[in-house]
Amino acid sequence: MGDMTDVLVVGGGIIGLTAASRLRQRGANVTIWTADDVRDTVSSVAAAVWYPSHVDEDPRVLRWAAEAYREFVRQASAGVPGVMLRRTRMVMRTAPDVVPWWVAGAGDASLADGEVHFTAPLVEMETYLPWLRQGLIDDGVRIERRRVSSLSPALAAAPLVVNATGLAAGELCGDPAVFAARGHVVITDNPGLDVSVRDEDNPAGLTYVHPRSHDVVLGGTYEVGQWSLEPDPAEVTAILRRCAALEPRLAGVRVRGSKVGLRPGRRGGPRVEAAGRVIHAYGHGGAGMTLSWGCADEIAGLASSGTING
Numbered sequence: 001m002g003d004m005t006d007v008l009v010v011g012g013g014i015i016g017l018t019a020a021s022r023l024r025q026r027g028a029n030v031t032i033w034t035a036d037d038v039r040d041t042v043s044s045v046a047a048a049v050w051y052p053s054h055v056d057e058d059p060r061v062l063r064w065a066a067e068a069y070r071e072f073v074r075q076a077s078a079g080v081p082g083v084m085l086r087r088t089r090m091v092m093r094t095a096p097d098v099v100p101w102w103v104a105g106a107g108d109a110s111l112a113d114g115e116v117h118f119t120a121p122l123v124e125m126e127t128y129l130p131w132l133r134q135g136l137i138d139d140g141v142r143i144e145r146r147r148v149s150s151l152s153p154a155l156a157a158a159p160l161v162v163n164a165t166g167l168a169a170g171e172l173c174g175d176p177a178v179f180a181a182r183g184h185v186v187i188t189d190n191p192g193l194d195v196s197v198r199d200e201d202n203p204a205g206l207t208y209v210h211p212r213s214h215d216v217v218l219g220g221t222y223e224v225g226q227w228s229l230e231p232d233p234a235e236v237t238a239i240l241r242r243c244a245a246l247e248p249r250l251a252g253v254r255v256r257g258s259k260v261g262l263r264p265g266r267r268g269g270p271r272v273e274a275a276g277r278v279i280h281a282y283g284h285g286g287a288g289m290t291l292s293w294g295c296a297d298e299i300a301g302l303a304s305s306g307t308i309n310g
C-alpha cells in the first residue's frame with residue numbers, strides 16, 4: 001500500500017464499497033483491504049431489496065434508509081447496472097391499519113386491504129457490486145486482498161480506518177452483540193412476475209418473492225445463531241411451497257439454484273460510530289443494502305470532521 005492513504009477501509013462488501021465511494025467523492029485517498037473477492041461476500045448473496053428487515057425502529061436507521069432509498073432511485077433513473085425499482089405488496093399480518101415506521105423512508109406508500117403498497121429499489125448484486133468496485137478502481141481507490149486478524153495492521157498503515165467487516169467485526173473488535181442470522185434464498189425462472197410480494201410475519205416462515213430482470217429470488221429464512229453455509233433441500237422445498245401459496249404463478253417453476261449467507265446481526269442495531277482512529281460500520285443484519293448509502297454518508301461525515309481535514 002502506498003503511503004498516501006488517508007482512509008483504509010477494511011471490508012469490501014456493500015458497506016465498505018459505498019463508504020469508500022463517499023470518502024473518495026470528498027477527496028480522500030482511499031485503500032480497501034478485503035479478505036474475499038466481492039462475489040464471495042454476504043452482500044453478494046443478498047436479495048438486495050430495499051426494506052429495513054429485522055431492524056428496530058430508530059431515527060438513525062430511518063435516516064439511513066431514506067437516504068439510501070433516494071440514492072437508489074437516482075441510480076435507477078441514471079441507468080446504473082443492476083439497479084431497478086419494483087412495485088411491492090407487503091402483507092401486514094399484525095396491526096393491518098397502522099402505517100409502519102419505515103414507510104416514512106419509502107417514497108409514496110399507501111395502505112390498502114391489509115397491505116402496504118410501495119415502490120422498492122432492488123439491486124442485482126452480481127452486477128452492481130463489480131460495477132461499484134470497478135468504479136472505485138477507476139477513481140483511484142486501491143483494492144487489496146488481505147485478511148487481518150486484528151485492526152492493528154490497518155491502524156499502522158493509515159491515519160483513519162473504517163471497520164466494515166460485517167459479521168467478522170464481532171471477533172475483530174470483541175463485540176459480543178454481533179450474531180449470525182442465516183439466510184437462504186432460492187433462485188427460479190421468472191414466470192412473468194413484475195411485482196415484489198412480502199409476507200414477513202407468515203407463521204409458516206419468512207416469505208418473499210422478488211422478480212428481477214431474468215429470474216425471481218424467493219425467500220427465505222432468518223436463523224439466529226446458525227452458521228451452516230450448506231443449502232438444505234428441505235428448506236428449498238418449504239420456501240417454494242410458501243412462495244407458491246403467496247404467488248400461485250410460481251407453482252412448479254423451474255429452480256435455478258439456491259444461496260445461503262450469514263447476515264451480520266447486532267443486538268442494539270448497526271454500529272456506525274467513531275472510536276479513536278476507527279470508524280466502526282458493521283452489524284447491518286438483514287438491511288445492509290437498505291441502509292448502505294445512508295451509512296456511507298454518515299461515515300464520510302465522521303471522517304471529514306476528523307483526520308481527512310485535520
Ligand SMILES: Cc1cc2nc3c(=O)[nH]c(=O)nc-3n(C[C@H](O)[C@H](O)[C@H](O)COP(=O)(O)OP(=O)(O)OC[C@H]3O[C@@H](n4cnc5c(N)ncnc54)[C@H](O)[C@@H]3O)c2cc1C
Binds near residue numbers: 011185283288
Ligand atoms: C439471504 C440474504 C438475503 C438478504 N436480503 C437483503 C435484502 O433484501 N435487503 C438488504 O438490505 N439486505 C439484505 N441482506 C443483508 C445484507 O446482505 C447484509 O446486511 C450486507 O451484505 C452486509 O454488508 P457488509 O458489507 O457489512 O458485510 P459483507 O458483505 O459480509 O462484507 C464484509 C467484508 O469484510 C471483509 N472481511 C471480513 N473479515 C475480514 C478480515 N478479517 N480481514 C479483512 N477483511 C475482512 C470481507 O471479505 C468482506 O469484504 C440479506 C442477507 C442474506 C444472507
